[in-house]
Amino acid sequence: MGSSAIPPLSTIFLLELFLIMILYLIYLFQVQHTEIEVSLNSFRSEKQYQHKILWKMLMKRVVSSFIPSLGFSSLSASMVKSGDVLKQVRIFSSSDVLEYSKLSHDLNPLHFDIESAQNAGFEDRLVHGMLIASLFPRIIASHFPGAVYVSQSLQFRSPVYIGEEVIGEVQATNIREIKNKYIAKFKTKCFKHGDHLVVEGEATAILPTLAMEQGQSTG
Amino acid sequence: MGSSAIPPLSTIFLLELFLIMILYLIYLFQVQHTEIEVSLNSFRSEKQYQHKILWKMLMKRVVSSFIPSLGFSSLSASMVKSGDVLKQVRIFSSSDVLEYSKLSHDLNPLHFDIESAQNAGFEDRLVHGMLIASLFPRIIASHFPGAVYVSQSLQFRSPVYIGEEVIGEVQATNIREIKNKYIAKFKTKCFKHGDHLVVEGEATAILPTLAMEQGQSTG
Missing domain, CATH: 1.10.287 (Helix Hairpins)
Known part of the structure; x- marks a missing residue:
C-alpha cells in the first residue's frame, strides 16, 4: 500500500x-x-x-x-535569551603581549620588564588589560557575526600574568528588539584559576539576529 | 681675586x-x-x-x-595636575586591523568584508572598538611608565573606518595620593575629522609618580 x-x-x-x-x-x-x-x-x-x-x-x-x-x-543555531552564558578560554603568551604592544604602541614596562612589574607590586609581567578585554567582543562576534559594539565598562580587579589561562564569560541580561535588530546587554567577566575574578564589567551590542552560531570555545 | x-x-x-x-x-x-x-x-x-x-x-x-x-x-619632567590634557594621533591601517584580529581571534566580518559592513549600515570596514580604545592606556603609559590600569568605560558613538585619522585625548579630572602612589581619574575621548566624537568614557589608573615623561604625540 x-x-x-x-x-x-x-x-x-x-x-x-x-x-x-x-x-x-x-x-x-x-x-x-x-x-x-x-x-x-x-x-x-x-x-x-x-x-x-x-x-x-x-x-x-x-x-x-x-x-x-x-x-x-x-x-x-539556537536563539540567545536572557540568562544565557557564553564562555571562551584563552592563554596570552609572551609573544601575544609583544605583538599587542607593537600594534597599540603601548610600551609600558610592566609588560616587558619583570623588575618594573615587581617594583609595582606584581609577581610577573602583566598582560595588557585591553588585550584581556578583547575576549568579550570576540565571544560576542564569534556567536553573532556582524554584531556592532556599543559600549563596554571594565574594572581590572586582579593582574593577569603572561601564560595564565583565563576564561572569558559573557551573560545576556537584557535583549530588546528595535527595527529588526536587537540591542543586547551583557555582564562580562573574566576569571583565572577557575573562579578568581580578574576583569568585570558590562557590554552592549547590536545583534543582527538572535540566532547563535557555534563559536570556538578555546584558542 | x-x-x-x-x-x-x-x-x-x-x-x-x-x-x-x-x-x-x-x-x-x-x-x-x-x-x-x-x-x-x-x-x-x-x-x-x-x-x-x-x-x-x-x-x-x-x-x-x-x-x-x-x-x-x-x-x-613637569607634574600632571587636574585639567591637563594629553593627546596622541593615530591612523589604523588595514594591516593593523588584520594584525589585531589575528591577535584577538576576533573574526567579526565588519572588519574584513565591506559588504557585511555596508549591510550593517556602515560606509566601509570598521576598526575594532577595543583597538581604538588602546589609545587611552597608551597615552597614559607613554607619560607615566609603570602606570597600572584600574578601570575604563567606553561608549562607541561613531564608527572609525580603516585609514581615518583619530585623536585620542586623556584629561586628568581628579588626582589623589595614597601610600606614595597616585590614583588618577581621566576623561577619555577620541575624535575624528577634528572634533567629531567617536569614543568617550572614563579611565582610572595608579601612577607611580606625578612627573610626566615626554610621550610621543604621533605614531
Whole structure:
C-alpha cells in the first residue's frame, strides 16, 4: 500500500546526509586550519589572510544554510535569551603581549620588564588589560557575526600574568528588539584559576539576529 | 681675586654640556629608531624586540637622570595636575586591523568584508572598538611608565573606518595620593575629522609618580 514510494525518499535522505557530512568535515577543517594558522601567526601576507577569513565565512554560511533545512536541531543555531552564558578560554603568551604592544604602541614596562612589574607590586609581567578585554567582543562576534559594539565598562580587579589561562564569560541580561535588530546587554567577566575574578564589567551590542552560531570555545 | 678658579668650572660645564648633547642625540636616535621599526613591524624576533624596548627604557632613564641635575627645566619632567590634557594621533591601517584580529581571534566580518559592513549600515570596514580604545592606556603609559590600569568605560558613538585619522585625548579630572602612589581619574575621548566624537568614557589608573615623561604625540 504505497510502500514502493519509500525507497527513493530514503535514498535522497542518505544522499543529503552524505552531502552534509562532507560539508561539515570541510567546515571543521577550515575552522581548525584557520585557528591554527592564526595562532601560529604564519600569515605574512595580508591578502592571503583576508582571503582565508572570507573563505571561512563563506563555508560557515553554506553549512548553516544546509543544516537547518534538514532539521538537525542539535547542530542548527539556537536563539540567545536572557540568562544565557557564553564562555571562551584563552592563554596570552609572551609573544601575544609583544605583538599587542607593537600594534597599540603601548610600551609600558610592566609588560616587558619583570623588575618594573615587581617594583609595582606584581609577581610577573602583566598582560595588557585591553588585550584581556578583547575576549568579550570576540565571544560576542564569534556567536553573532556582524554584531556592532556599543559600549563596554571594565574594572581590572586582579593582574593577569603572561601564560595564565583565563576564561572569558559573557551573560545576556537584557535583549530588546528595535527595527529588526536587537540591542543586547551583557555582564562580562573574566576569571583565572577557575573562579578568581580578574576583569568585570558590562557590554552592549547590536545583534543582527538572535540566532547563535557555534563559536570556538578555546584558542 | 679667585679668577683662576673659574676656567676649570667652565671647562667642566662645557664637558657636561657636550656629554648631555651626545646622550640626548643617542636617545633621540633610539626613540626614532624604535618608533619606525615598531610601525614598520620589521621585528620578527621576539627577543630582539624585547631587547630594543629595554634598551630604549634604559636610555630614557640615563638621559632623564642627567638632565634635571643640570637644571634644564625646559627638558625636565613637569607634574600632571587636574585639567591637563594629553593627546596622541593615530591612523589604523588595514594591516593593523588584520594584525589585531589575528591577535584577538576576533573574526567579526565588519572588519574584513565591506559588504557585511555596508549591510550593517556602515560606509566601509570598521576598526575594532577595543583597538581604538588602546589609545587611552597608551597615552597614559607613554607619560607615566609603570602606570597600572584600574578601570575604563567606553561608549562607541561613531564608527572609525580603516585609514581615518583619530585623536585620542586623556584629561586628568581628579588626582589623589595614597601610600606614595597616585590614583588618577581621566576623561577619555577620541575624535575624528577634528572634533567629531567617536569614543568617550572614563579611565582610572595608579601612577607611580606625578612627573610626566615626554610621550610621543604621533605614531
